[in-house]
Amino acid sequence: MDETVDRQWVADLVRATIEEDLAGGVDVTTTATVDPDQVSVAELVARGDGVVAGLEIAELVLRQVAAPDVLEIEYSVRDGASVHAGDVLMTVRGKTRQLLTAERTTLNLLCHLSGVATLTRRWVxxxxxxxxxxxxxxxxxxxxxxxxxxxxxxxxxxxxxxxxxxxxxxxxxxxxxxxxxxxxxxxxxxxxxxxxxxxxxxxxxxxxxxxxxxxxxxxxxxxxxxxxxxxxxxxxxxxxxxxxxxxxxxxxxxxxxxxxxxxxxxxxxxxxxxxxxxxxxxxx
Structure with a gap:
């Protein structure tokens, strides 16, 4: 994100989206199927060609759900990059439960913003x-x-x-x-x-x-x-x-x-x- 985006506002938005998904409870499916100590590596992968936007916001969601545990995150590309189907955008290592709980909120924001960037690039x-x-x-x-x-x-x-x-x-x-x-x-x-x-x-x-x-x-x-x-x-x-x-x-x-x-x-x-x-x- 650049200096025109209010980071505190984005942080508040992220918290609200996570609360919407959890609705004050827990991810019942993940809690039932995944050991609380299990650790996994996950990749955010493009399924189509386009332009990426919102990777830092995706990171905010992942870290918010993971807190207070620490995630290891590695970027393969940055916002504004052109990507192709199969490209890895980001790699994350952390507790499996947390990764899966954060998955949908992360993707809702990242997929939408990347869609806006992709369509804009077509017009440009x-x-x-x-x-x-x-x-x-x-x-x-x-x-x-x-x-x-x-x-x-x-x-x-x-x-x-x-x-x-x-x-x-x-x-x-x-x-x-x-x-x-x-x-x-x-x-x-x-x-x-x-x-x-x-x-x-x-x-x-x-x-x-x-x-x-x-x-x-x-x-x-x-x-x-x-x-x-x-x-x-x-x-x-x-x-x-x-x-x-x-x-x-x-x-x-x-x-x-x-x-x-x-x-x-x-x-x-x-x-x-x-x-x-x-x-x-x-x-x-």
């Missing part, structure tokens, strides 16, 4: 060389935003705002409530003179109104490629432009080649399939 690779940047959105799972946005970075994407207070995004409902694009921009600028403001528009005309109002970043919502190209031409570099809405991997490159600066992709976090990863005990 698709538009490589165009000059455009893939960005995420706030369409994240509740309470997992910080980690999911970290996974996006592991996949080579960039983050949009983290929370509603980080920057202003004037959307269509704000425009309706305020009485127009120009008035909505004026009100936000008056209330927060130093804050970054992005304006969402669905027409080239409104994009030009936003530029003339002083907007430096404009979100072009659900515009077809010809309209995106027209918006880029008419805005003529006076503001950065972000395409959003209805984007797919099949159309991403065509959108990026219009000259927009960003592609905002909610699917990175709300629709990423997991990267299949397993925890395999090794024979003694």
């Amino acid at each position: 690779d698709t538009i490589e060389g165009t000059g455009a940047v893939i960005r995420d959105t706030r369409k994240t799972m509740p309470l997992l935003r910080s980690l999911e946005k970290y996974a996006v970075r592991c996949g080579g994407g960039k983050n949009h705002r983290m929370a509603l207070s980080d920057a202003a995004l004037i959307k269509d409902n704000h425009v309706i409530a305020a009485g127009g694009v120009a008035e909505a921009f004026r009100l936000v600028r008056k209330a927060y003179p130093d804050l970054s403001i992005e304006v969402e528009v669905d027409s080239v005309e409104d994009a030009l109104i936003a530029v003339e109002s002083g907007a430096e970043l404009i979100l072009l919502d659900n515009m077809a490629v010809p309209l995106l190209r027209e918006a880029v031409e008419k805005v003529a570099g006076r503001a950065r432009l972000e395409a959003s809405g209805g984007l797919t991997l099949d159309t991403a490159r065509a959108v990026a080649e219009t000259g927009v600066d960003f592609l905002a992709v909610g699917a990175l976090t709300h629709s990423a399939p997991v990267l299949d990863i397993a925890l395999d005990l090794q024979e003694a």
Whole structure:
């Protein structure tokens, strides 16, 4: 994890996920079948090709369940690495009961975050060389935003705002409530003179109104490629432009080649399939 991730918050999240799995009790199957003194080596192994994210979080889960006993952990790769089916990501030695009790929570987080990183890398690779940047959105799972946005970075994407207070995004409902694009921009600028403001528009005309109002970043919502190209031409570099809405991997490159600066992709976090990863005990 990097410095943008609050480690104390992650530690609290890990504790909560473990408590959810144990529900105040014990792992009855593991307790019944495994001697309390048995020690094993386990490997976290990729079952598919992709990009890894969340190995340090996996370690936190394992150590939390193992405490106060000590685990021996060896990393084979680090977050952001491209891996293939069969690659060992991490090797862990510790009490067998603890390894098996921690297995599902460990994999739930690691597989999901690696899935986000893997999908992000596909988008990034698709538009490589165009000059455009893939960005995420706030369409994240509740309470997992910080980690999911970290996974996006592991996949080579960039983050949009983290929370509603980080920057202003004037959307269509704000425009309706305020009485127009120009008035909505004026009100936000008056209330927060130093804050970054992005304006969402669905027409080239409104994009030009936003530029003339002083907007430096404009979100072009659900515009077809010809309209995106027209918006880029008419805005003529006076503001950065972000395409959003209805984007797919099949159309991403065509959108990026219009000259927009960003592609905002909610699917990175709300629709990423997991990267299949397993925890395999090794024979003694």
